[in-house]
Amino acid sequence: xxxxxxxxxxxxxxxxxxxxxxxxxxxxxxxxxxxxxxxxxxxxxxxxxxxxxxxxxxxxxxxxxxxxxxxxxxxxxxxxxxxxxxxxxxxxxxxxxxxxxxxxxxxxxxxxxxxxxxxxxxxxxxxxxxxxxxxxxxxxxxxxxxxxxxxxxxxxxxxxxxxxxxxxxxxxxxxxxxxxx
Numbered sequence: 001x002x003x004x005x006x007x008x009x010x011x012x013x014x015x016x017x018x019x020x021x022x023x024x025x026x027x028x029x030x031x032x033x034x035x036x037x038x039x040x041x042x043x044x045x046x047x048x049x050x051x052x053x054x055x056x057x058x059x060x061x062x063x064x065x066x067x068x069x070x071x072x073x074x075x076x077x078x079x080x081x082x083x084x085x086x087x088x089x090x091x092x093x094x095x096x097x098x099x100x101x102x103x104x105x106x107x108x109x110x111x112x113x114x115x116x117x118x119x120x121x122x123x124x125x126x127x128x129x130x131x132x133x134x135x136x137x138x139x140x141x142x143x144x145x146x147x148x149x150x151x152x153x154x155x156x157x158x159x160x161x162x163x164x165x166x167x168x169x170x171x172x173x174x175x176x177x178x179x180x181x
Contacts, residue, residue, distance in 0.1 A: 028068060035060040094123040147173055 039060060043053035092098075100116035100123065107113075115121050124136045149166055153159035 028064070031064050032061065035064060095125065097125050098123050 036057060039053060039057040042048070042056070043050075048056070099120050101120045103117040104115055105112055106115055126134050126136060128134050147170065149169065151159065151162060151166065153162065
């Protein structure tokens with residue numbers, strides 16, 4: 001707690017929850033007062049007896065208490081339904097792929113499905129290859145790979161002698177590339 005002066009302390013506290021509770025209590029008091037005065041006014045103007053007036057007052061107060069008690073439940077249910085509807089009506093695009101980390105519904109030709117129910121699941125975009133087959137689109141797979149060998153030979157005969165070595169080097173390079181996939 002920071003000190004402001006000798007024997008004086010400054011207290012910083014978040015009082016928003018307390019203020020909200022006080023506002024709710026103030027509103028309840030106003031509601032009670034309004035119900036009480038409205039019931040007395042009605043009894044005087046209609047000529048009702050004391051018993052009918054007290055019964056009417058008890059009904060109004062019990063209705064106010066019930067409404068106050070049910071308000072948080074109503075708010076919670078409303079927020080849950082709004083959240084569910086919002087999640088359904090606000091789709092997240094996965095055109096470039098993505099991960100679903102929590103259970104989610106999705107539509108498919110057979111009806112409705114659930115994904116992510118047993119943990120994270122990946123969504124992978126598909127593409128059709130040159131041969132017409134459908135498969136997972138891999139980054140960089142459509143770009144040609146270029147391998148360059150620089151060979152210095154004195155004549156055609158010395159180049160022919162190194163051709164076997166070049167073929168073996170190329171095979172090893174291709175195999176290393178495949179192993180990294």
